Amino acid sequence: xxxIQAGAGVAGEATSDQVPAIELDEVVKEYVSHGEVxxxxxxxxxxxxxxxFFSLLGPSGCGKTTSMRMIAGFEEPTRGVVxxxxxxxxxxxxxxxxxxxxxxxxxxxxxxxxWDNVAFGLKRKKVPDxxxxxxxxxxxxxxxxxxxxxxxxxxxxGGQQQRVAxxxxxxxxxxxxLLDEPLGALDLKLRQHMQIELKRIQREVGITFVYVxxxxxxxxxxxxxxxxxxxxxxxxxxxxxxxYERPATKFVAGFIGTSNLLSGVVRAVNGSSAVLALGPDDxxxxxxxxxxxxxxxxxxxVRPEKITISTERPEGDLSMVEGTVSEVVYLGTSNxxxxxxxxxxxxxxxxxxAHDSTxxxxxxxxxxxxxxxxxxxxxx
Amino acid sequence: xxRLRAALTPYALIFPGGVWLAIFFVVxxxxxxxxxxxxxxxxxxxxxxxxxQSYVDGLTxxxxxxxxxxxxxxxxxxxxxxxxxPVAYWIAFKGGRHKSVYLFLLLLPFLVSFVLRTxxxxxxxxxxxxxxxxxxxxxxLPHDFRVLATPYAVIGGxxxxxxxxxxxxxxxxxxxxxxxxxxxxxDLYANKFQTFLRVVLPLSLPGVFAGVLMTFVPASSDYVNAxxxxxxxxxxxxxxxxxxxxxxxxxxxxxxxxxxxMALLLVGIFAYAKALGTEDVLEVAAR
Numbered sequence: 001x002x003x004i005q006a007g008a009g010v011a012g013e014a015t016s017d018q019v020p021a022i023e024l025d026e027v028v029k030e031y032v033s034h035g036e037v038x039x040x041x042x043x044x045x046x047x048x049x050x051x052x053f054f055s056l057l058g059p060s061g062c063g064k065t066t067s068m069r070m071i072a073g074f075e076e077p078t079r080g081v082v083x084x085x086x087x088x089x090x091x092x093x094x095x096x097x098x099x100x101x102x103x104x105x106x107x108x109x110x111x112x113x114x115w116d117n118v119a120f121g122l123k124r125k126k127v128p129d130x131x132x133x134x135x136x137x138x139x140x141x142x143x144x145x146x147x148x149x150x151x152x153x154x155x156x157x158g159g160q161q162q163r164v165a166x167x168x169x170x171x172x173x174x175x176x177x178l179l180d181e182p183l184g185a186l187d188l189k190l191r192q193h194m195q196i197e198l199k200r201i202q203r204e205v206g207i208t209f210v211y212v213x214x215x216x217x218x219x220x221x222x223x224x225x226x227x228x229x230x231x232x233x234x235x236x237x238x239x240x241x242x243x244y245e246r247p248a249t250k251f252v253a254g255f256i257g258t259s260n261l262l263s264g265v266v267r268a269v270n271g272s273s274a275v276l277a278l279g280p281d282d283x284x285x286x287x288x289x290x291x292x293x294x295x296x297x298x299x300x301x302v303r304p305e306k307i308t309i310s311t312e313r314p315e316g317d318l319s320m321v322e323g324t325v326s327e328v329v330y331l332g333t334s335n336x337x338x339x340x341x342x343x344x345x346x347x348x349x350x351x352x353x354a355h356d357s358t359x360x361x362x363x364x365x366x367x368x369x370x371x372x373x374x375x376x377x378x379x380x
Numbered sequence: 381x382x383r384l385r386a387a388l389t390p391y392a393l394i395f396p397g398g399v400w401l402a403i404f405f406v407v408x409x410x411x412x413x414x415x416x417x418x419x420x421x422x423x424x425x426x427x428x429x430x431x432x433q434s435y436v437d438g439l440t441x442x443x444x445x446x447x448x449x450x451x452x453x454x455x456x457x458x459x460x461x462x463x464x465x466p467v468a469y470w471i472a473f474k475g476g477r478h479k480s481v482y483l484f485l486l487l488l489p490f491l492v493s494f495v496l497r498t499x500x501x502x503x504x505x506x507x508x509x510x511x512x513x514x515x516x517x518x519x520x521l522p523h524d525f526r527v528l529a530t531p532y533a534v535i536g537g538x539x540x541x542x543x544x545x546x547x548x549x550x551x552x553x554x555x556x557x558x559x560x561x562x563x564x565x566x567d568l569y570a571n572k573f574q575t576f577l578r579v580v581l582p583l584s585l586p587g588v589f590a591g592v593l594m595t596f597v598p599a600s601s602d603y604v605n606a607x608x609x610x611x612x613x614x615x616x617x618x619x620x621x622x623x624x625x626x627x628x629x630x631x632x633x634x635x636x637x638x639x640x641x642m643a644l645l646l647v648g649i650f651a652y653a654k655a656l657g658t659e660d661v662l663e664v665a666a667r
Contacts, residue, residue, distance in 0.1 A: 074563055095569045107560040111582045120578070121568035168568070 019086040021176050021208040022048040022071055022099075027080030029066050040066040042232035043080070048176070048210060053202055055211045055219040058229035059255070064212045067229070068178050071210060073097045085175060095124075100169035101178040105185065106161045108153040114140070114164050115149040121172040139171040142201060159190045166201070176208040183218065195222055216256050220244060228252050244303075250379045253301040260307075260347045261379075262321075263299045266292055273373065274298060279342045281313070282321040285373040292378070299379045304350040306375040309337060309361055310368050320370040323347065325361045337361060339369055416635035426631065434636035442620050442637060449617040450644065452531065453600030456538035460546040460595055461588065463539070468547050468587070469580075472554035483551070490544055498608045501537050502528065505609065529611025537605035542598060546591040553587025554580070589656060597645055617641055 029041040041063040048054045056064035069075040070082055073094035082090045089097055100121065109117050115136060122132045140146050143163040153161055162182060169177055182198075183191045199222055202209050213219050219226050220240040227237045228251075236248040247253035253261065264276030264284060274292050276284040286300045302319075314320055326346070327338035337349040347369060361367050416434055420426035439446075471482045489497065504511050505527045515521045527533050557580065565575040603618030610616075617637060624634035 072567060074566075094563070094566045095571055101564070101567045103560050103564060105558070105560060107558060107564040109561060109564070109579060111579075120565070120570075124569035124574060168564075172568070 018050055020047045020083075021050045021052070021085060022046075022054075022210065023081075023083040023086075024067065024071070025081040025083065027067070027070060027077045027082060029063075029070060029075060030078045039232055041070070041077075044229075044232075044234055046227055046234065046237060048208060051206055051208055053199070053209045053211065053222055053224045055213060055223040055226045056229060057213055057216060057219040057226050057255075058235075059214055062229040063232040064214075064229045065180060068101075068180060068210060068212050071176070072099060072101045072178050098175040099178055100172050100174040101180065102162075102165045102169050102182045104180045104182065106153070106165040108161060108164055108168070110153055113150050113152055114145060114156075117153065117164055118168045118171050120168065125172070135171055136167075139167045142170075142204060143167045158186055159194065162186065162194065163197075166198075170201070170205060170207070173205075174207065176210060179209060179211045181213055182211075183213075183215075191218075198222065220256070228255065230255070245375075246377055247301060247379070250299060250301075253377075253379060258304050258348055258350075259301045260304060260345075261299060261301055262341075262345055262347070263297055266294050266296045266298055269294060274378070276300070278321055284319045284321065284376075285317075286319070286376050286378050287374060288378045300376050301379055302371055302376040304336070304348040306371045307347070307349045307369050308371065309339070309349050309351055310370065311361070311365065313368050314370045317373070318370040319373050319376060320368055321347070322366065322368055325363055325365045325367055328361065328363055337367075339367060412635045412638060415631050416639055418632050420632075422629045422631075431632065434632040435640065438633055438637045438640055442617060445615055445617045445620050446637075446641065446644070448614070449600045449641070450648070452535050452538060452606075452614075452616060453596050455535045456542065456599045457546075457592055457596045459535070459539040460543055461591070464543055464546040464591070465550055465584075465588070468550035468554055468584075472551055472557075479555075483548075486547060487544055494541060495604055495608070497541065498537055498604055501533075501540065502608050505533055505536075528609060529614065531610075531614050533609040534606050534614045534616070537609045538599040538602060541602075541605065542595040545594040545598075549590035549594065550584060550587040553584045553590075557583050585656065589653075592652070593649065597649075600645060601641055 024044050024046050027041060027044050028039070031038045031040060044063070044067055056067055058064045066075060070077050071084075073089070073092060073096075077090060080090075081088055084098060109120065112120070118136045118139060119132050122135060127135070137146075140149065143166055145160065145163055145167065148156070148160070151160075153164065156164070162185075165182070179198075183194050186194060195218060198209075211219070211222065220243070223240055225237065225239055226243050228235045228243060230251045236243055236252045238246075238248075243252065244256055247256060247259065250261065253259040262278065262284070264278045266274045267277045268275040269288075269292060273285050273287045276286060276298060278284055284300070286298065288298070292298060308314070313322075321341055323339040323341040325337055326340045327336075329336040329338075331350075332353070334350045334352050337351065339347045339349060341347065349369060414428060415426065417428060417430055417432065418426040419429045419431040419433070467486070471479055471486075475482050503509055506512070507526050507528060508516065512521060512525065512527065516523055516525065527536075561583075562575055562579060565579045566572075570578060600616075601618050603616060603622050606614050606616040606619050607622075621634050621637050621641075624630045624637065
């Protein structure tokens with residue numbers, strides 16, 4: 001289950017002609033708590049390419065932070081190997097690893113001003129004074145903190161502290177930068193601003209970013225590739241588009257965006273697609289990945305914005321189901337419909353409020369929902 | 381009405397403590413200050429005469445004891461830092477779930493009266509007591525070796541008696557350090573020792589500062605340790621003041637000595653605060 005989709009993702013594929021920046025090879029982390037073994041990471045493999053913006057996405061407790069802490073060196077894997085640029089660093093302490101971390105709460109040194117915070121790593125590395133001055137000055141310019149060198153962390157806003165934390169890590173020119181939910185403490189506006197800033201800074205410095213987050217929209221916006229984690233395992237590893245458009249598992253479909261889950265019995269198999277039976281007049285065709293036989297039950301997912309709502313049974317090779325509108329929510333730029341199917345399932349549909357949109361279904365109306373078969377996916 | 385009440389609330393809160401301090405600190409201090417400038421004797425009574433002579437006499441006759449008190453206080457304070465810091469560090473970082481148990485154990489001996497504890501040290505350290513007796517019997521120490529009535533006994537007693545007042549503030553400062561800040565230092569190429577030196581130590585300074593204040597001041601003006609564990613050559617200024625008050629009944633000199641000691645301690649504290657850059661230290665402490 002660990003590296004399933006890595007080959008399928010076209011977007012942001014790690015370049016193969018160079019040594020990968022970070023490799024996790026069947027890494028397992030178990031804790032012992034009250035005499036019981038508690039697995040936090042159950043066997044994760046991934047390869048992160050040089051210069052990639054790579055996200056570890058998942059709910060809390062999924063093992064994403066533990067995975068990152070093993071890359072940083074704060075946790076030693078119970079089993080498995082961590083490699084940085086081809087070198088086995090599994091048992092190397094954090095101060096001897098060429099990666100730096102931006103902590104969730106920033107963890108700035110409260111007794112030092114901005115300048116001393118940023119210069120800390122370079123001083124430990126015994127970089128000559130002149131070069132420290134030059135590099136700290138440069139990085140403060142990049143994160144837009146020039147003129148605030150003498151400030152103490154506590155005299156600064158959350159966004160500024162965030163940028164100090166970023167500068168403090170980046171100034172060392174690490175081979176990879178690890179970011180642990182770095183925007184979690186900021187309000188929405190600032191968070192969106194910082195997302196763009198982070199992307200800009202990453203382009204400017206060209207360093208590999210590994211980004212831990214539970215915010216799916218953040219991961220989708222910023223990442224070249226995403227590893228969606230759940231319960232200590234990687235559920236899917238692919239580019240944002242692939243993850244969103246072709247979720248590999250039920251978990252990914254449910255965790256990323258809104259998904260409709262339907263299940264039906266296979267009536268016929270035509271090569272790479274199967275015809276499912278839902279209701280009497282329904283017609284549902286779904287592309288299938290693996291060998292599915294007649295009479296199997298298949299779960300499929302389709303995104304709410306891919307569905308068209310209409311009062312007449314539509315023509316053409318579309319998948320279509322009949323149902324009753326149970327709720328209409330006006331969202332400004334779109335309408336959200338909840339449609340109950342005869343079988344008991346409920347489907348969410350988003351429809352843009354475009355100027356030519358003619359459909360105005362009301363609560364209680366009987367409607368037809370249709371979508372292109374290639375916009376639905378059978379789940380594993 | 382509500383606004384008036386809101387405006388008065390802070391004063392209402394400070395009122396009991398303020399009255400307490402006024403009665404039991406300000407009044408005696410003023411009385412003592414006036415006493416130190418009076419002349420006369422117990423039999424005929426004292427009269428206020430702006431008599432500065434008590435200060436001159438006090439300093440001329442007892443400067444040895446004053447200096448000795450400051451030296452003993454300082455030595456005891458240093459010993460407490462050396463002993464106390466590792467203890468505070470260990471409880472704060474390695475204490476795990478049992479931190480409060482360790483703190484309780486640290487405080488347990490101090491539930492016994494101050495004087496009793498000092499007397500038990502006297503038993504412990506006596507010339508043929510349970511510590512020195514066996515060592516002398518084994519021939520490991522010469523028969524005329526003694527600890528009691530030496531400066532070591534007094535300094536040791538002082539260091540022991542005020543130890544919790546050193547450990548507790550240091551523990552509070554250390555305990556408040558965010559472990560992720562230590563991880564950040566480690567991530568930024570600092571090894572364990574550098575992390576301690578550059579991060580843990582500076583962040584614990586407010587605690588050390590508070591600890592020094594809370595131990596140096598009472599240790600320097602203590603008289604119990606010197607009278608129970610010391611001898612004729614270890615008399616501290618506290619003993620002199622006690623003697624002047626209770627035996628000689630020369631109240632003006634006793635008061636003048638008290639004020640001299642107070643002034644010296646204040647000067648010392650301010651110099652110390654200045655040297656440490658208190659603004660900084662108190663700033664961090666106030667976080």
